[in-house]
Amino acid sequence: MINYPNxxxxxxxLENKKPAEKKVNFANRGMNFETEINASNDYYLSRKIxxxxxxxxPIQIVKVDYPKRSKAKITEAYFRQASTTDYSGVxxxxxxxxxAKESKQKTMFPMKNFHDHQLEHMDQVxxxxxxxxxxxxxxxxxxxxxxxxxxxxxYYKEHGTNKSLPIKYIKRHGHQIExxxxxxxxxxxxxxxxxxxxx
Amino acid sequence: MINYPNxxxxxxxLENKKPAEKKVNFANRGMNFETEINASNDYYLSRKIxxxxxxxxPIQIVKVDYPKRSKAKITEAYFRQASTTDYSGVxxxxxxxxxAKESKQKTMFPMKNFHDHQLEHMDQVxxxxxxxxxxxxxxxxxxxxxxxxxxxxxYYKEHGTNKSLPIKYIKRHGHQIExxxxxxxxxxxxxxxxxxxxx
Numbered sequence: 001m002i003n004y005p006n007x008x009x010x011x012x013x014l015e016n017k018k019p020a021e022k023k024v025n026f027a028n029r030g031m032n033f034e035t036e037i038n039a040s041n042d043y044y045l046s047r048k049i050x051x052x053x054x055x056x057x058p059i060q061i062v063k064v065d066y067p068k069r070s071k072a073k074i075t076e077a078y079f080r081q082a083s084t085t086d087y088s089g090v091x092x093x094x095x096x097x098x099x100a101k102e103s104k105q106k107t108m109f110p111m112k113n114f115h116d117h118q119l120e121h122m123d124q125v126x127x128x129x130x131x132x133x134x135x136x137x138x139x140x141x142x143x144x145x146x147x148x149x150x151x152x153x154x155y156y157k158e159h160g161t162n163k164s165l166p167i168k169y170i171k172r173h174g175h176q177i178e179x180x181x182x183x184x185x186x187x188x189x190x191x192x193x194x195x196x197x198x199x
Numbered sequence: 200m201i202n203y204p205n206x207x208x209x210x211x212x213l214e215n216k217k218p219a220e221k222k223v224n225f226a227n228r229g230m231n232f233e234t235e236i237n238a239s240n241d242y243y244l245s246r247k248i249x250x251x252x253x254x255x256x257p258i259q260i261v262k263v264d265y266p267k268r269s270k271a272k273i274t275e276a277y278f279r280q281a282s283t284t285d286y287s288g289v290x291x292x293x294x295x296x297x298x299a300k301e302s303k304q305k306t307m308f309p310m311k312n313f314h315d316h317q318l319e320h321m322d323q324v325x326x327x328x329x330x331x332x333x334x335x336x337x338x339x340x341x342x343x344x345x346x347x348x349x350x351x352x353x354y355y356k357e358h359g360t361n362k363s364l365p366i367k368y369i370k371r372h373g374h375q376i377e378x379x380x381x382x383x384x385x386x387x388x389x390x391x392x393x394x395x396x397x398x
Binding site for chain 1: 244247249250252254255256257258260270271272273274275276277278282283287288289290291292293294295296320323324326327328329
């Protein structure tokens with residue numbers, strides 16, 4: 001591919017160094033949904049399939065100590081409300097943006113899982129031609145759905161955030177994701193099929 | 200556009216509510232470069248031109264207090280090194296990803312501004328068809344350049360992070376951005392011209 005006139009040292013990061021493969025524990029069905037999404041993203045990244053990262057939690061830092069000979073220590077800080085969604089990245093040149101949520105409900109998904117700023121952000125992403133969606137995990141049913149944000153926003157405009165999305169609505173407008181293989185939450189299959197027109 | 204059967208309350212976020220327009224102070228040439236980028240992104244967002252956000256600083260949280268009747272307070276936390284770049288977003292369906300840095304140097308830009316993980320991330324984004332670049336601001340010259348990450352990575356492979364990018368190299372492979380109008384750092388003009396083939 002490329003010559004490294006100044007020795008092999010420089011190539012250590014840019015070539016072939018795959019992140020360690022994460023092991024997925026199939027036995028542990030109660031595994032936190034967010035952890036499963038993160039593991040799926042690690043898988044996609046390690047296989048050079050997609051580059052999707054979780055955005056760090058926004059924190060308002062108030063006080064920082066700088067002790068001698070040791071690293072800066074934050075001693076007072078507060079959580080801020082996220083103004084965007086949790087995940088963003090790139091897949092085959094396309095911008096992906098999504099939020100992943102789980103609920104113990106069996107027949108509906110509470111809209112209060114999504115706050116106003118997030119819905120506004122999703123709307124902005126859709127208008128800009130990005131692929132915006134939510135991954136909804138019903139932990140009691142062990143069912144996961146991919147729902148385009150368009151339908152979430154439509155429902156919100158109609159009913160507000162006090163209501164819940166009926167599972168019937170999610171099934172009608174969304175796509176179920178089978179969580180039985182590797183990666184555990186293969187959401188890109190939905191994108192391949194319904195957004196990129198494969199197969 | 201859409202009817203709001205349940206009253207006007209619901210439309211408050213999704214329609215026409217533009218973020219307050221930021222005032223740009225032309226007098227203050229010493230304005231922090233990051234602040235100027237953020238203001239430019241706010242401008243693009245408010246005009247529905249692009250959706251680009253700064254990723255929050257990644258923090259490792261160690262201790263949190265939950266005082267009664269008041270919000271959670273983080274009492275011990277540490278800065279973590281970012282594994283990606285500072286900015287990401289969507290423009291006309293395309294994934295944008297960039298890092299913005301400034302230097303007081305006049306003839307070169309120190310490579311140590313970019314760490315290994317960031318360069319690896321840029322490489323992953325490029326391979327996935329995203330638009331990855333750096334915005335380099337020479338504060339002493341008051342000159343700003345847009346450089347595709349490809350050229351940053353090429354230079355890194357050749358010279359490592361101990362070296363500095365000569366300004367000649369940046370001028371040859373990059374594009375200067377005039378910082379005289381609104382938004383202050385109109386980096387999308389470069390993308391329109393050289394990536395989307397406008398004009």
